[in-house]
Structure formats: C-alpha cells, structure tokens
Amino acid sequence: MTGESAxxxxxxxxxxxxxKIDLLLDVVVAAEGRPYEFQDIQSALADKGVKLSRTRWHHIKAGDATVRQPSEVLAALAEFFDVNPDYLLESDGKVPERIQHELELLAAMRRAKVKEFATRTLAEVDNETLDAIAALLDDSTKY
Structure with missing residues (x-):
C-alpha cells in the first residue's frame, strides 16, 4: 500500500x-479585548487589497479541502494575526512563540479557576486532600 493520496x-x-485559524481566533483578540468577528478580518484584508468572502471564510474554518485557498489570502490572514506566514501556508508550520505563550497563560488561568471552584465546593475536605486534587489538576492540564 502506498502513502496517502493527494x-x-x-x-x-x-x-x-x-x-490553526480556530486557535488564532481563540487566542488573538481585538484591541477592545473581544474576539475578532468575520467583518473585522474581512475589512482588514480589504484594506490590504485582499478579498475574503464569507463563503471562503466558511471553507477555511470548516477545513473544506474541495476549495483551494490562495496563498495571498493565507499570507494576509497571517499578517492580520501577526504570525509568520509559514504558520498558515505550511501544514507543519510551527506555532508562533507568542501564541504558545498565550495558550500557556490560558491553561494556567483555567487551572486556577478549577482549583478555586474545587476549594469552594470541597470546603469541608482536609488540606492534604485539597493539595492532592490540586496536584492532579496540574498534571492533567499540562500541554
């Protein structure tokens, strides 16, 4: 049997x-602290002379392989999200360091929320058990 087909x-x-696009949308936020909307992205790309239709955006976000995505659109998206174009243009493009740091920060914040919830919920549990639960949460949520 040969390798995978085209x-x-x-x-x-x-x-x-x-x-990758979903990851960028989750991590990179607008100046106002809100997630970017399609219109924000479309407008920014239009300012650069790159057209992004809602249909193309849907195909990109859905992982639709039936429609080839032009490299100029992907390069413009990379510029919009302030990442190296290779990240989007190449399937094995490395996660940008800034994005990796943001992911680690989000993971730490989620762990803290879970620990806070567990502490409030399990208030009658002894400290050793709470420490064991916290250690388990830390181990289970590491990248």
Whole structure:
C-alpha cells in the first residue's frame, strides 16, 4: 500500500489550517479585548487589497479541502494575526512563540479557576486532600 493520496493530503492540510485559524481566533483578540468577528478580518484584508468572502471564510474554518485557498489570502490572514506566514501556508508550520505563550497563560488561568471552584465546593475536605486534587489538576492540564 502506498502513502496517502493527494486528496487525503489536501483534506489533512485543510483540517490543519482550520485548527490553526480556530486557535488564532481563540487566542488573538481585538484591541477592545473581544474576539475578532468575520467583518473585522474581512475589512482588514480589504484594506490590504485582499478579498475574503464569507463563503471562503466558511471553507477555511470548516477545513473544506474541495476549495483551494490562495496563498495571498493565507499570507494576509497571517499578517492580520501577526504570525509568520509559514504558520498558515505550511501544514507543519510551527506555532508562533507568542501564541504558545498565550495558550500557556490560558491553561494556567483555567487551572486556577478549577482549583478555586474545587476549594469552594470541597470546603469541608482536609488540606492534604485539597493539595492532592490540586496536584492532579496540574498534571492533567499540562500541554
């Protein structure tokens, strides 16, 4: 049996791109502290002379391999999110350091929220048990 077919590679690449875009949308926020909306992205790309239709955006976010995404659109998206274009243009593009740091910060914040909830909920539990639960949470949420 030979390696994966071109169609399988295209599907895999499209799905990887979709996950990368979702990651950027989760981590990178507008100056006002809110997540970016399609209109924000479309307008910013239009200012650079790159057209992004709602349909193309849907295909990118859905990981649709039936529609080839032009490199100029992906490069413009990389510029919009302030990441190296290789991150979006290549399926094995490395996660930008800034994004990795943001992910680690989000994970730490989530762990803190879970610990706070567990402490409030389990107020009658002894300190040793709470420490064991906190250690378990730390171990289970590491990247």
């Amino acid at each position: 169609a399988q590679r295209n599907l895999k690449d499209a799905q990887i791109l979709a996950r």
